[in-house]
Amino acid sequence: MTRKLTLSIDPSVIAKARRISRHRRTSVSALxxxxxxxxxxxxxxxxxLPPITRRVLEMGAKLPPVPxxxxxxxxxxxxxxxxxxxx
Numbered sequence: 001m002t003r004k005l006t007l008s009i010d011p012s013v014i015a016k017a018r019r020i021s022r023h024r025r026t027s028v029s030a031l032x033x034x035x036x037x038x039x040x041x042x043x044x045x046x047x048x049l050p051p052i053t054r055r056v057l058e059m060g061a062k063l064p065p066v067p068x069x070x071x072x073x074x075x076x077x078x079x080x081x082x083x084x085x086x087x
């Protein structure tokens with residue numbers, strides 16, 4: 001049993017879907033169904049984060065929150081000016 005579905009798609013994508021379906025001698029609906037079915041079958045397993053990434057995230061979670069008015073550009077400029085004696 002099939003059911004009707006309405007999608008909002010850019011006209012250029014619709015035109016491309018029609019060209020592809022015509023080339024493959026199938027309907028746009030069948031093309032869409034086959035595409036979705038292939039995604040469903042090829043879902044990659046969720047991988048665990050690498051140890052280094054996990055450790056960095058743990059370290060970052062312990063840091064205090066950044067103030068809302070903090071500007072990294074200003075701090076970087078001040079640090080570089082201090083380092084190279086440009087101030």
